[in-house]
Amino acid sequence: MSYFWLLLALFCIVWYSIMTFYVGVRGFFDIKEMLLALKSDETSPVEEE
């Protein structure tokens, strides 16, 4: 049973390393895209009471 946990732990480290790098790069562009979309939202200024 300890081999199951060893394989799972090693897979965790490898998978997590790859995900951190990939999400780190692609997530940056997602933020840029999100802020651009919100900026271009015509209704975004706060309406006055």
Added chain:
Amino acid sequence: MLTHFTFLDAGIVGLYLLLTIIAGLAVRKYVGKVEHYLVAGREMNLYLGIASLAATEFGIVTCMYTAQNGFKMGFAGSTPGILQTIAMLVVGITGFCIKPLRDAGVMTIPELFEKRFGPTIRWLAGVVIVLGGLLNMGVFLRTGGEFLLLTAGFDPQAFAQSYHLEIMMTILLVIVALYTVLGGMLSVLVTDFLQFIIMSLSMLVITVLIFVKIGWTPLVEAVQKHHGAAGFNPFLMERGWEFVLFNLCLQFAVVLTWQAVIQRILSAKSTKTGKQIYMHTSFFFTARFLIPGLWGIAALATLTPEQIGENTLYAMPKFLSTFLPTGLMGILIAGMLAADMSTDSAYMLTWGGVIYNDILAPFRRNKQWSEKKGVLINRFIVGCIGMFLLFYGLWYPLKGNLWDYLGVTGTIYLSSMSVLLIACCYWKDANNWGAMGSIILGALFPIGFLVLQQLPATAEWAQHVGPYKSGIASYLASGTAMIIGSLLKKFLVKKKEPSY
């Protein structure tokens, strides 16, 4: 106890805090409407969603309870993480409940319930969600403060005689509240991204270091020595079946209705993006239990019982305070601060969103509030939640396992909300009688357990029943009440319009 925390580490932590505050405050100018504040205008894309979900669902409190599970249960303590991965993968692939939820275009789950069960159920659902959520989150700040003090080398005995913990909790809260109150979900998403990177790097470096400096065999030997075969197989643990069954129910309910998780689905650009976020993040939930679990096992393998003391929650931070070299200690604390701040900010916003959107809904029914007023009220609510966290964290005496406490408080609403959501999406005969019974019975068992656990006269009996049985009973009772209540109304009440 000697610690390796130095001025170099303090500098790393300071730099991280500065970057976070700047990033969090920089995006507040984009908040123009309540929808921007609560769900980032539904403009969140896949990778930002993955980073945000992972960062939100991993805080210091997560690190502490998963490490405590590793210390007290061995590798088997990571079972809830594996169950959550399975639940998230299944729901992500099939779109079970989350597809109709996202398609409905709502900002919170109770908002969807109003369409099917009426405004009273929406309001009541909001109340139990906030009650369960705040009780659950109530221990976050204290646990975070304790972890930071322990890794920085403070003696736990000194907590009671000094104001170190209070000061640490207040500093944590003020920083998080500053950008959450002003920037809402937008600030949360941007800081979550930054915090995801820092927290992940720190977790990976520490785990690799444990493998290199301690090695795998001593970890396995320590688990074998202290827990035997049950340390590797959850079904061999005392109350093993109860533990697995309760966690299976809990994790499916979390994936379907935990508002902090669901808010990522509701903020996603589309239903497809929401489903992809679930699928791609699913394995992270195994990692979030197993990686700190390994740190807890490393504490079991290397520390003496005298070094650990009575509270097993402190074993992992005590181990890290002496294990990590200078420089890495700063990275650890920056990483854990990142993890904690992302969780606290997202949770404050989440429960604040439910208070505004659902509990205050009756006050908005006659006169619609302007967007400006809505954003202001949301900011005020988030500030109030921060104050609650500070006082509750200092006042509540935590008994037993931290994970069990979180499971029980979460179940106050998870049991009934998951039943309501499934019924709302897939059972045409479900109605407000069933929903009402489900909410009341779902909350009764976990609240009853928490109260009985605190009373001296019933504490022993509560200990005998245990958190798993009361949790399983809550899910069963909630489901049964939905079926019986709905069928009763169907047969007893003549149909009138509008019918819930």
